[in-house]
Amino acid sequence: MVRFENVGLRYGLGPEILRDLNFLIPAHSFQFLTGPSGAGKTSLLRLLFLSLRPTRGLVNLFGHDVSLLGKDEIADLRKRIGIVLQDFRLLDHMTTYENVALPFRVMGREESSYRKEVIDLLKWVGLGERMDALPPILSGGEKQRAAIARAVISRPHLLLADEPTGNVDPTLGRRLLRLFIELNKSGTAVIIATHDITLMDQYEARRLVLHQGRLHIYE
Amino acid sequence: MDLGRERPQVPARARNLSPIVPRASIAGRALVAVVAIMTFLASITTGTVLLISASAAEWQSEVASEITIQVRPAPARDIDRDTAAVTEAMRAQSGIIEIRPFTKDESAKLLEPWLGSGLSLDELPVPRVIVARVQPGTTLDLAALRRRVSAVSPSASVDDHRAWIERMRSMTGATVIAGIGILALVIVATIISVSFATRGAMAANRPIVEVLHFVGAGDRYIANRFLRHFLRLGLQGGVTGGGIAMLMFGFSESIAGWFSGTPVGDQFVALLGTFSLRPSGYLVLAAQAVLIAAITAWASRRTLFATLDDIE
Numbered sequence: 001m002v003r004f005e006n007v008g009l010r011y012g013l014g015p016e017i018l019r020d021l022n023f024l025i026p027a028h029s030f031q032f033l034t035g036p037s038g039a040g041k042t043s044l045l046r047l048l049f050l051s052l053r054p055t056r057g058l059v060n061l062f063g064h065d066v067s068l069l070g071k072d073e074i075a076d077l078r079k080r081i082g083i084v085l086q087d088f089r090l091l092d093h094m095t096t097y098e099n100v101a102l103p104f105r106v107m108g109r110e111e112s113s114y115r116k117e118v119i120d121l122l123k124w125v126g127l128g129e130r131m132d133a134l135p136p137i138l139s140g141g142e143k144q145r146a147a148i149a150r151a152v153i154s155r156p157h158l159l160l161a162d163e164p165t166g167n168v169d170p171t172l173g174r175r176l177l178r179l180f181i182e183l184n185k186s187g188t189a190v191i192i193a194t195h196d197i198t199l200m201d202q203y204e205a206r207r208l209v210l211h212q213g214r215l216h217i218y219e
Numbered sequence: 220m221d222l223g224r225e226r227p228q229v230p231a232r233a234r235n236l237s238p239i240v241p242r243a244s245i246a247g248r249a250l251v252a253v254v255a256i257m258t259f260l261a262s263i264t265t266g267t268v269l270l271i272s273a274s275a276a277e278w279q280s281e282v283a284s285e286i287t288i289q290v291r292p293a294p295a296r297d298i299d300r301d302t303a304a305v306t307e308a309m310r311a312q313s314g315i316i317e318i319r320p321f322t323k324d325e326s327a328k329l330l331e332p333w334l335g336s337g338l339s340l341d342e343l344p345v346p347r348v349i350v351a352r353v354q355p356g357t358t359l360d361l362a363a364l365r366r367r368v369s370a371v372s373p374s375a376s377v378d379d380h381r382a383w384i385e386r387m388r389s390m391t392g393a394t395v396i397a398g399i400g401i402l403a404l405v406i407v408a409t410i411i412s413v414s415f416a417t418r419g420a421m422a423a424n425r426p427i428v429e430v431l432h433f434v435g436a437g438d439r440y441i442a443n444r445f446l447r448h449f450l451r452l453g454l455q456g457g458v459t460g461g462g463i464a465m466l467m468f469g470f471s472e473s474i475a476g477w478f479s480g481t482p483v484g485d486q487f488v489a490l491l492g493t494f495s496l497r498p499s500g501y502l503v504l505a506a507q508a509v510l511i512a513a514i515t516a517w518a519s520r521r522t523l524f525a526t527l528d529d530i531e
């Protein structure tokens with residue numbers, strides 16, 4: 001599903017922050033991406049999400065060499081990827097319901113065709129009563145759950161999550177992890193970037209460890 | 220599987236979805252005002268050019284269907300006899316449908332504004348004028364006519380107003396070119412204003428664009444969300460500016476009436492008739508308002524795609 005070969009990344013003329021990355025992300029797989037702060041976890045997620053281009057090497061996503069893709073093709077590929085960012089990126093003028101339903105809206109689906117699905121998921125992540133609230137009045141944890149719901153609502157082939165449990169209490173963190181596991185069981189490849197050891201210890205999964213720009217894989 | 224806590228069921232109901240790009244996030248009022256002012260200026264320019272062209276065409280068709288013969292006094296010649304001889308010679312010319320020689324009294328009347336009344340033409344070497352109306356569509360052999368007139372009166376000259384018509388034609392042409400120049404400037408200024416407004420709107424809505432990119436929206440989808448706002452703003456501005464200009468032309472007769480009797484008013488009426496446009500003129504102004512709205516949308520679309528390239 002995802003293949004990196006000798007991938008390197010540098011910002012501008014600065015030093016290479018990711019070096020010689022070689023790995024595969026198989027379909028239906030589950031992995032944690034970890035490493036110390038500043039190790040390049042977010043940069044690697046951005047490479048996977050095609051919002052950054054590698055300085056060198058080959059990135060192959062869903063069978064496409066990303067260096068050959070145009071903007072429209074990248075947009076089409078992104079419809080198959082869900083992403084949860086640390087800063088949530090919710091739209092403040094839209095309700096929680098509308099934020100979560102946004103991927104369906106962009107796909108051009110009728111509201112009646114996805115309404116039940118969105119409401120069910122909002123209840124599942126504990127936002128059943130907050131679906132008409134605007135993001136500015138949501139707590140950090142609620143925003144995080146809304147962002148996660150938006151990323152998983154369209155059942156993406158690949159889910160990228162950057163510190164998805166960073167703003168929630170341990171109980172809710174466990175529940176969110178179960179959500180990712182359920183999603184993985186239904187066919188989505190999941191990559192969770194975290195440095196929360198407790199979270200990783202709760203589920204036996206492959207670990208990708210970034211250290212000084214290089215990736216070490218623990219199966 | 221339900222991981223949520225027990226909560227009251229929320230009925231699945233139809234929702235009025237918020238627009239993806241909120242209307243309030245686009246500084247619309249200033250843009251509507253700019254487009255309205257530009258459309259107004261463009262409409263006034265176009266309307267004035269149409270008026271001048273129509274009036275000039277009218278004068279030209281009137282003047283082109285006439286020729287004037289001047290019989291000048293000459294030593295040892297009887298001007299009355301020469302005038303009569305030239306009139307007779309003209310009557311023999313085919314293609315001329317009406318000949319009107321001005322009498323001595325009528326000539327004096329023509330000169331009254333400059334020389335005053337009670338004038339005796341016998342004391343002044345004043346030429347006599349003969350006006351001939353030419354059958355429309357006929358091409359006169361002016362050289363032959365001149366020869367014939369000179370044969371009966373060596374001091375007579377034939378003027379077909381060609382030089383005057385040429386001057387008129389070049390003046391009208393210059394007016395039309397100036398009008399087109401002003402229109403081009405107005406359109407360029409509109410495009411620049413709209414581009415700035417679009418850039419401003421995109422900068423203000425950058426977080427929305429980024430999120431839309433995250434959820435897989437293509438540039439075309441995002442541009443269309445913005446474009447409908449700009450098309451609406453362009454139409455609002457176009458209709459306002461064009462409408463005010465049309466009302467102005469509509470009420471022009473009343474406005475011109477306020478100045479009638481004044482030297483300025485009379486000169487304008489003599490030059491342009493009234494300011495009233497023909498119905499086709501109003502259609503041109505309406506089409507122009509729609510064109511400016513379309514230009515607004517086009518300029519916005521162009522800027523949108525250029526800006527979207529810079530947003531991840």
